[in-house]
Amino acid sequence: MTETTGTSKLIALFGPPGSGKGTQAEYLVRDYDLYHLSTGDLLRAEIKQGTPLGRQADEVIKSGALMPDAIIQGMIRNQVNSVLGEKAGILFDGFPRTAAQADFLDGLLAELGLAMKAVVFLAIDAEKLIDRLTGRRTCRNCGAVYHVKSSPSRREEVCDKCGGPLYQRPDDNRDSIAERLAAYERQTYPVLQAYENKGLLVRVDGDQSREAVYRDIAGALDRILAIPGRD
Numbered sequence: 001m002t003e004t005t006g007t008s009k010l011i012a013l014f015g016p017p018g019s020g021k022g023t024q025a026e027y028l029v030r031d032y033d034l035y036h037l038s039t040g041d042l043l044r045a046e047i048k049q050g051t052p053l054g055r056q057a058d059e060v061i062k063s064g065a066l067m068p069d070a071i072i073q074g075m076i077r078n079q080v081n082s083v084l085g086e087k088a089g090i091l092f093d094g095f096p097r098t099a100a101q102a103d104f105l106d107g108l109l110a111e112l113g114l115a116m117k118a119v120v121f122l123a124i125d126a127e128k129l130i131d132r133l134t135g136r137r138t139c140r141n142c143g144a145v146y147h148v149k150s151s152p153s154r155r156e157e158v159c160d161k162c163g164g165p166l167y168q169r170p171d172d173n174r175d176s177i178a179e180r181l182a183a184y185e186r187q188t189y190p191v192l193q194a195y196e197n198k199g200l201l202v203r204v205d206g207d208q209s210r211e212a213v214y215r216d217i218a219g220a221l222d223r224i225l226a227i228p229g230r231d
């Protein structure tokens with residue numbers, strides 16, 4: 001099937017919780033004209049609206065476990081269909097997280113005559129992640145992310161960008177973090193392995209400054225997207 005949508009830069013961003021994925025996603029969508037498709041953000045929006053799905057997601061997210069594949073896949077199908085043609089590409093953030101989700105995505109993209117171009121993985125040690133997550137603060141208004149030690153806001157608990165209140169995500173506590181890291185190890189590493197076998201994986205050292213991490217990602221993506229037939 002030929003691509004008719006113009007939305008061809010399909011990139012997935014992987015990184016365990018606390019790897020700086022949110023920050024890198026912001027830079028990527030800005031510089032590569034991508035639609036940011038974050039399943040975590042979609043679920044948090046449902047929670048905020050108090051929908052039945054949101055009530056289920058609230059429980060599951062607090063526990064640190066994963067939502068059922070069928071629910072996530074339904075959300076992805078709707079989103080992909082509704083954003084095709086809007087931007088030059090899509091950044092999948094937090095998805096696919098299981099082998100079943102990865103198979104589903106392959107099938108969906110094949111139906112649309114599209115294919116994943118690159119899968120970026122932010123690699124970082126578990127001990128570093130725990131420190132990053134327990135200190136993380138997020139703006140309730142605009143979603144900007146801070147860290148109490150490494151990148152604090154100028155005024156405590158107030159966002160530098162929009163003045164909104166900062167909060168700690170309810171799943172950024174030690175129990176949820178341990179469960180989320182275990183879920184990542186158990187369910188998401190095999191997905192990465194499969195992308196590596198397909199030659200799509202771009203592994204970046206996530207334990208550097210955010211600028212250095214982004215330089216590495218952008219350098220690799222520029223090379224990949226410049227390959228004829230892959231842009």
Ligand code: AMP
Binds near residue numbers: 043
């Ligand atoms: P994130 O913001 O990507 O860290 O996601 C927060 C939480 O949302 C996860 O810990 C899961 O409970 C849920 N979630 C997000 N994306 C997925 C997904 N692709 N599959 C299953 N659960 C997900």
